[in-house]
Amino acid sequence: MVWGWQIAWYLFLGGLGAGATLTSLVASRSGSRFTTIERAGATLAGPAVAFGTALLVFDLGMGRREPWRLVYLYSNWQSPMTWGTWILTLFIPIALLHALAVTGSLAPRWERFVAPVRRVCVRAQIALKVAAGVLALAAAIYTGVLLSVPPSFPLLSSWLLPVLFLVSALSTGLSAAVVVGHIKARRQRIELDLHLWGRIHIGLVVVELGVLLAWLAVGSASPAGSTSVQMLVSGTLAPVFWVVVVMAGLVGPVLAFVVETAKRGQSPRLALAGEAGVLAGGLALRYLVLLAAVPVLVGPAL
Amino acid sequence: MSTATKTGVRHQYALVVDTNKCIGCEACSVACRVENEVPAGHWRSRIVPPTSSGGSKVPMKWSCMHCADAPCVQVCPTKATYRRSDGIVVIDAARCVGCKYCIVACPYGARYFDEKAGLPDKCDLCVDRLDAGLAPACVQTCVGRALALADLADPSDEAAARIRSGEAKPLHPELGTKPSVYYVVGK
Numbered sequence: 001m002v003w004g005w006q007i008a009w010y011l012f013l014g015g016l017g018a019g020a021t022l023t024s025l026v027a028s029r030s031g032s033r034f035t036t037i038e039r040a041g042a043t044l045a046g047p048a049v050a051f052g053t054a055l056l057v058f059d060l061g062m063g064r065r066e067p068w069r070l071v072y073l074y075s076n077w078q079s080p081m082t083w084g085t086w087i088l089t090l091f092i093p094i095a096l097l098h099a100l101a102v103t104g105s106l107a108p109r110w111e112r113f114v115a116p117v118r119r120v121c122v123r124a125q126i127a128l129k130v131a132a133g134v135l136a137l138a139a140a141i142y143t144g145v146l147l148s149v150p151p152s153f154p155l156l157s158s159w160l161l162p163v164l165f166l167v168s169a170l171s172t173g174l175s176a177a178v179v180v181g182h183i184k185a186r187r188q189r190i191e192l193d194l195h196l197w198g199r200i201h202i203g204l205v206v207v208e209l210g211v212l213l214a215w216l217a218v219g220s221a222s223p224a225g226s227t228s229v230q231m232l233v234s235g236t237l238a239p240v241f242w243v244v245v246v247m248a249g250l251v252g253p254v255l256a257f258v259v260e261t262a263k264r265g266q267s268p269r270l271a272l273a274g275e276a277g278v279l280a281g282g283l284a285l286r287y288l289v290l291l292a293a294v295p296v297l298v299g300p301a302l
Numbered sequence: 303m304s305t306a307t308k309t310g311v312r313h314q315y316a317l318v319v320d321t322n323k324c325i326g327c328e329a330c331s332v333a334c335r336v337e338n339e340v341p342a343g344h345w346r347s348r349i350v351p352p353t354s355s356g357g358s359k360v361p362m363k364w365s366c367m368h369c370a371d372a373p374c375v376q377v378c379p380t381k382a383t384y385r386r387s388d389g390i391v392v393i394d395a396a397r398c399v400g401c402k403y404c405i406v407a408c409p410y411g412a413r414y415f416d417e418k419a420g421l422p423d424k425c426d427l428c429v430d431r432l433d434a435g436l437a438p439a440c441v442q443t444c445v446g447r448a449l450a451l452a453d454l455a456d457p458s459d460e461a462a463a464r465i466r467s468g469e470a471k472p473l474h475p476e477l478g479t480k481p482s483v484y485y486v487v488g489k
Contacts, residue, residue, distance in 0.1 A: 003406060059402075061417075065420055069380070070399060078377075147406075149407075150373050150377060295411055297409060
């Protein structure tokens with residue numbers, strides 16, 4: 001696979017930013033006690049996706065040396081990468097404007113620069129939320145579609161990959177919003193209700209575990225796909241797959257959230273350890289998807 | 303679809319590889335490397351040696367298949383990769399951003415990324431030579447006359463007749479990309 005760490009991080013951050021936006025939107029519908037999570041999710045989405053996109057551009061050949069060529073990226077409507085270019089181009093500014101609409105004032109010396117824009121954003125809040133939600137869903141699904149369209153890597157050429165990336169995006173975005181929200185709440189000495197998020201997260205992680213297993217089962221139907229799955233479950237990539245993706249990223253967090261939920265939010269450290277595990281697992285998953293991609297043809301056979 | 307050149311002649315190119323005549327000498331790979339200044343460590347055209355298990359039992363010339371339904375053309379976001387009306391899949395170096403999606407998308411693994419140029423590259427059937435009325439370097443050089451450029455738009459073309467008769471077959475048609483490189487095997 002010619003795509004390396006920059007693309008793995010981009011896939012992770014793109015999903016995370018999309019999930020953080022959707023978490024923010026869910027929080028805003030769930031009452032004022034979730035304002036901290038709403039703001040945290042909205043604040044980190046734009047910068048996360050923008051940083052991921054910067055990595056994507058950094059990975060380009062001539063596009064990095066002659067940036068004006070990037071305008072050509074918008075031209076082929078048959079290409080998932082063109083869809084992605086449009087999605088990112090719209091999503092990053094909308095996510096930033098959405099953050100302005102829902103967050104509080106900055107320090108006065110900075111606020112005066114953004115105050116006029118913020119006033120417009122607050123007035124257009126509903127439109128911004130709808131646009132941010134639609135674009136976030138599109139961004140979360142698109143990263144999987146990008147990899148699943150070509151026929152060259154059977155493990156990736158599955159409709160389950162976009163589903164897996166969507167669920168993982170929701171999960172990592174939620175984790176990032178909770179971690180950032182928690183840090184902010186501690187600084188402001190306010191109590192953060194992690195209980196609801198732990199319950200939502202149990203559902204998400206269980207679904208992700210199911211989709212992951214289904215994806216591996218479907219992937220192993222072809223010879224090359226079977227080699228890929230073997231690499232993941234019992235080959236060179238198995239230690240990272242089992243320890244980081246499965247244990248730290250899925251099973252561990254479920255246990256942490258179950259215990260935390262049973263204690264009705266009295267173990268924020270346990271919950272935060274679960275969130276950190278989800279983030280590590282989400283990043284490792286993107287890496288492994290690229291590393292385990294075995295080409296459909298290893299040589300000619302007539 | 304075929305194309306009309308400046309002289310008004312229509313062409314629809316394909317490549318026929320007669321594996322019965324191939325001795326695996328790699329002259330085609332060397333000629334390609336010299337003609338196209340392929341950087342060390344990469345190839346536009348190569349010979350895959352025979353293997354005792356799994357793969358082919360004869361040496362196989364391996365390069366871009368110039369697919370009619372090319373995944374590289376579909377996924378290229380900039381339209382830098384496109385299929386000419388004479389059937390040759392080419393890269394417009396002036397439009398390409400070097401995203402490598404075409405390399406990821408090619409099921410035949412026929413593309414490489416030239417780090418120095420910041421661009422992908424692959425066999426283009428020596429399109430400059432073709433446009434000048436010359437055969438591709440590999441075809442010109444092949445010592446066993448195992449390689450032949452076919453023109454499916456020419457009813458009298460002998461190599462094209464081997465394709466039309468079904469004697470020459472595409473590699474891995476099950477991938478659904480409709481390749482334009484055809485192989486004659488086991489006569």
